[in-house]
Amino acid sequence: MLRFIARRVLMAVPTLFIMAVSVFALIRFIPGDPAALMLGDMADPAGLSDLRERLGLNHSLPVQFAIWFGNIFQGDLGHSITSSQPVLPLILDRFWISAKIVLIAVLFATLVAVPAGMIAAWRQNSLLDLVLVGAATILLSVPTFWLGLLLLILFGLKLEWLPIVGYVSFSEDPLAALLYIVMPIATLFLHEMGVLIRMSRASTLEVLRLDYITHARAKGLSEGAVLMRHAFKNAFGPTWTLIGLVLGNLLGGIAVVETVFTIPGLGRLLVDSIFARDYPVIQGCLLFIAFVYVVVNIVVDLLYPVFDPRVTAE
Amino acid sequence: MRFAAPNAILGGLIIGVLGVCALFGALWTPFDPLKINFAARLQPPGPVYWLGTDEFGRDVLSRLMTAAATSVWISLLTVTAAVSAGTVIGMLTGYLRGWTDRILMAFNDALLAFPGILLALGLLAVMGANKYGIILALGLAYTPSVARVVRGTVLSLREKEYVDASRVMGNSEAYTMARHILPNCIAPLTVLATSMFGWVLLAESALSFLGLGVPPPAPTWGNMLASSRSFITQAVWLGIFPGLCISLTLLGINLLGDALRDKLDPRMRGV
Numbered sequence: 207m208l209r210f211i212a213r214r215v216l217m218a219v220p221t222l223f224i225m226a227v228s229v230f231a232l233i234r235f236i237p238g239d240p241a242a243l244m245l246g247d248m249a250d251p252a253g254l255s256d257l258r259e260r261l262g263l264n265h266s267l268p269v270q271f272a273i274w275f276g277n278i279f280q281g282d283l284g285h286s287i288t289s290s291q292p293v294l295p296l297i298l299d300r301f302w303i304s305a306k307i308v309l310i311a312v313l314f315a316t317l318v319a320v321p322a323g324m325i326a327a328w329r330q331n332s333l334l335d336l337v338l339v340g341a342a343t344i345l346l347s348v349p350t351f352w353l354g355l356l357l358l359i360l361f362g363l364k365l366e367w368l369p370i371v372g373y374v375s376f377s378e379d380p381l382a383a384l385l386y387i388v389m390p391i392a393t394l395f396l397h398e399m400g401v402l403i404r405m406s407r408a409s410t411l412e413v414l415r416l417d418y419i420t421h422a423r424a425k426g427l428s429e430g431a432v433l434m435r436h437a438f439k440n441a442f443g444p445t446w447t448l449i450g451l452v453l454g455n456l457l458g459g460i461a462v463v464e465t466v467f468t469i470p471g472l473g474r475l476l477v478d479s480i481f482a483r484d485y486p487v488i489q490g491c492l493l494f495i496a497f498v499y500v501v502v503n504i505v506v507d508l509l510y511p512v513f514d515p516r517v518t519a520e
Numbered sequence: 521m522r523f524a525a526p527n528a529i530l531g532g533l534i535i536g537v538l539g540v541c542a543l544f545g546a547l548w549t550p551f552d553p554l555k556i557n558f559a560a561r562l563q564p565p566g567p568v569y570w571l572g573t574d575e576f577g578r579d580v581l582s583r584l585m586t587a588a589a590t591s592v593w594i595s596l597l598t599v600t601a602a603v604s605a606g607t608v609i610g611m612l613t614g615y616l617r618g619w620t621d622r623i624l625m626a627f628n629d630a631l632l633a634f635p636g637i638l639l640a641l642g643l644l645a646v647m648g649a650n651k652y653g654i655i656l657a658l659g660l661a662y663t664p665s666v667a668r669v670v671r672g673t674v675l676s677l678r679e680k681e682y683v684d685a686s687r688v689m690g691n692s693e694a695y696t697m698a699r700h701i702l703p704n705c706i707a708p709l710t711v712l713a714t715s716m717f718g719w720v721l722l723a724e725s726a727l728s729f730l731g732l733g734v735p736p737p738a739p740t741w742g743n744m745l746a747s748s749r750s751f752i753t754q755a756v757w758l759g760i761f762p763g764l765c766i767s768l769t770l771l772g773i774n775l776l777g778d779a780l781r782d783k784l785d786p787r788m789r790g791v
Binding site: 220221224225228229232233235236343344346347348349351352355356358359363454455457458459461462465466476477480481483485488492495496499500503 | 626627629630631633634635636637638641642643644645646722725726729730731732742745746748749752753756759762763766767768770771774775778
């Protein structure tokens with residue numbers, strides 16, 4: 207088990223390293239002095255030469271990279287140009303907001319979509335299957351930013367049940383926080399349902415075709431036992447892997463939902479810093495999201511044997 | 521002979537209508553999509569302006585048609601770029617193997633492990649938001665998945681007898697690749713390119729919605745939705761029609777993609 211964990215974690219090292227190189231290279235592609243880019247238009251000459259010294263700009267590129275990489279290891283991602291706050295705490299603050307929304311949405315979507323997809327597969331080609339697959343395909347096709355806007359028009363403007371835009375943290379006012387966060391969560395929930403229902407249905411269909419299902423039926427097991435003990439258990443694996451990818455993609459794509467509902471999350475931070483040309487924050491966000499994406503997928507892989515014991519043997 | 525699957529018919533129909541609208545939108549629109557007319561500000565849908573007007577009195581239908589042309593054009597160029605670049609990389613790495621393969625694929629896989637839209641955001645931060653920036657950014661973001669698919673196909677084909685036969689006959693490596701390996705990549709590439717068209721169109725709309733896409737006043741479905749947010753209380757239609765266009769297009773592509781996959785890749789049937 208320990209070797210399995212160690213191998214999986216080691217596999218992520220080259221990926222993370224190449225990502226770090228790419229993010230480092232990104233800034234060096236921009237014409238001009240990186241130190242001037244990092245400090246913005248208002249920099250004074252003393253600050254510039256100081257930063258040039260710290261970034262090692264008069265050394266070769268590999269040395270510059272080594273210095274930068276070393277700083278990252280110590281959690282130093284630089285300072286924001288616009289707010290001069292250190293980048294890492296800024297990112298962490300915003301990350302919790304986004305992570306909360308994404309995790310709750312994906313959790314509920316999984317709880318509803320996985321059984322729904324399995325039932326659709328069990329009753330393949332029935333009316334129920336058609337309705338579920340149709341609904342899933344439609345949900346999949348509606349972009350989150352429009353779905354959010356529609357919910358906002360319906361529940362915020364027409365029915366006036368929910369506040370339209372904004373964000374309140376749970377520590378300030380739990381009830382208000384809940385009201386503000388419901389629509390963004392519902393938006394992601396509905397969208398991810400589309401993705402997960404289709405995946406869960408497809409992997410269940412694949413399992414239902416296998417010989418051991420026929421065998422289980424032939425030896426006289428009840429339909430319920432066949433499904434619960436043999437089909438559904440083995441069909442969950444691929445969906446579980448997909449959940450890891452979904453979580454990562456949501457972190458990349460959550461900026462649009464945060465824009466619709468004006469939520470100060472990580473996606474919004476990245477987009478705002480692109481507008482402001484706040485390069486330290488852009489680099490930090492990209493690195494951080496990539497890192498979270500890799501970590502989430504490692505965790506998903508490590509938990510895989512829990513759902514599919516056949517994998518541990520290997 | 522079997523009839524086409526219902527999802528192929530519906531998907532094909534939707535994409536056909538989109539294609540006609542895009543072509544039409546590039547050549548002729550009922551009104552000038554950029555002409556500002558304050559006298560006709562925020563008109564609801566009616567007999568003159570079928571889908572209403574926006575905050576500058578511009579005709580929404582005309583803008584949607586022009587936007588369709590822009591989006592289809594950007595998506596086509598991006599998919600073409602990604603498929604061409606990815607095919608070259610995939611063929612080279614799969615056929616030559618060795619160190620070229622290892623280094624390129626390590627890089628490729630690292631990029632694949634990055635959500636596409638995030639990669640595009642990073643590249644746009646450097647290149648600036650405009651039509652060609654988007655094509656380049658999204659093209660680069662989606663190249664790795666093409667390279668992976670092509671490399672896989674090439675790896676499974678290069679040991680086949682007919683590839684050996686071609687070599688033994690004295691054909692050059694380039695000829696063997698073009699004549700015997702490339703044609704076999706077309707089926708998986710068609711499936712991938714179809715879904716990719718949808719991803720790119722969605723990504724382009726999302727970037728435009730964020731203000732990082734095609735800059736206004738040029739209309740795109742994404743930036744029309746973004747500007748509708750300020751007028752949503754007075755003019756709901758501004759927030760409805762562009763989103764409907766994006767959703768219908770993606771629905772058409774998803775249906776068509778499912779049908780294509782069923783037909784070309786029986787292993788993935790029903791996914």
